[in-house]
Amino acid sequence: MNLTLYAVNAFLILDSSGKRIFTKYYAPPHLKEGEGGVFNSVKEEKTFEKGLFEKTWKTQNDILTYDGKLVVMLTVMDVIFYIVGGMEENEVMLYECLRSIRDALELLFKYVPDKRTLLENYDQLVIVVDETIDDGVILETEPALIAARVTKGPVSEAQAIVSDFKEMGFMNSFQKAREKITERILKGTF
Template structure:
């Protein structure tokens, strides 16, 4: 639980589970591949989100740090080959918690993509990565930070495609592997 200090009264707010304000994956040009924002009070429209992401990328793509304060948000990030992974929280959020969410996101994607964390492969498996986003965080509440359990739940959900919506190759693959 995180206690938020009220600067007006000097007292503590009630504990909250809403720690994550957003998660985002961008390519090495700063273009959004996947993003989810959980706080409607900040970045509540696509135009604001794109402007924030552009600014965030410009501040982080050459830096060697892992954390930045930007527009009142604490942002932790990691890059690999041609992708940048970001997790955002409020300015008073614990960076270690945000870093654990970032590590869970990156490791889950790494496992899902069989250690080939590159833009082309991520785009080919975007559905599974989107499910991993949902398994990590729901509405700003951290659900899980164990990459193995995240991947196992995301993989189970991707296998539940109705027979009529599967390609012939998927049906053949499922038959051969049972």
Template sequence: MTNFSLYSVLACIVLDSSGKRIFAKYYDHPHQPGQNPYSSETKQVEFETGLAKKTHKDPTEVILYDGNLATFKECGDAVIYLIGPADENELLLHSLVTSIREALEMILGSSINKRTLLENYDILALTIDEFIDAGVVMQPDSTIVAGRVSRAPSQEASRQIDLSEQGILNYMSIARERISETLRQSL
């Protein structure tokens, strides 16, 4: 039977080479709450430990484990896993885990390892959130996600807004200048 649901990811997990958790996010189907078999932390740790043992030194990168499809990519001494339902398209999950690794390499440099991921945990979490939202693949392109995550805030966003009378007059003056400049260019 083919899976026609948008909810194609059950979990995104990053483990170190010894099977210890660096990052883990488990997704629950919003229309079927409580269906995720890994709802408790003890079940999650048990699943992650078994997954690490099963995939240790395994070159296949796509396996069936515990009734689910698991795809993974190694990054130095860390491994990124995507877990999906057994009837999910393995090419979709494999290309997504590859894109996640590529985006992290673009943002953090080519040497991704446990230490780098822990030091840049916010970047790791934000990158994965840009790819996957509530189990739905939102963006499969690594360059777009890397651009979104690594983009510095704009200068206007980082300025403090001056709400005093003088500040408002300054903003009105700037707006008047920009409008007149636009009108001059259009004539």
């Protein structure tokens, strides 16, 4: 029986053709190299991913065993999310972790994540995974809390004004612009 907190061996996101979008492999610090299902090279990782994709791309199963590991998968649009754990791990816990990552990404992106969105927002994807799983330990499974910890990059003043105008009606935008211009004229920065 596994009495450690290290539940996750790998987190993978593959596209509909089996190519990597995001992968992260974890090795518990108390195990020696080569133990615990950890791969020693990128070639071994890609071989594992290719075999896993070939086994799962036509299946409707969410939970399966592959290569002596427990694999939980979730298909979303044109990507497949995988979380890999040891055979003794709780599949419900792994599924909840996987679902929370997907839901946190949905909260951040405002819609279901697809390949293009994930690649365009890769920085946020990495932070979401890091806030959920740390060195194989599941830290958080509440999507709202995970999404709240992920912030978007800094926005310039011009971008902020444009987004404010998009959210207002025409008359409100006109009034806001008049106030800003008046304010700048009075400050002498116009």
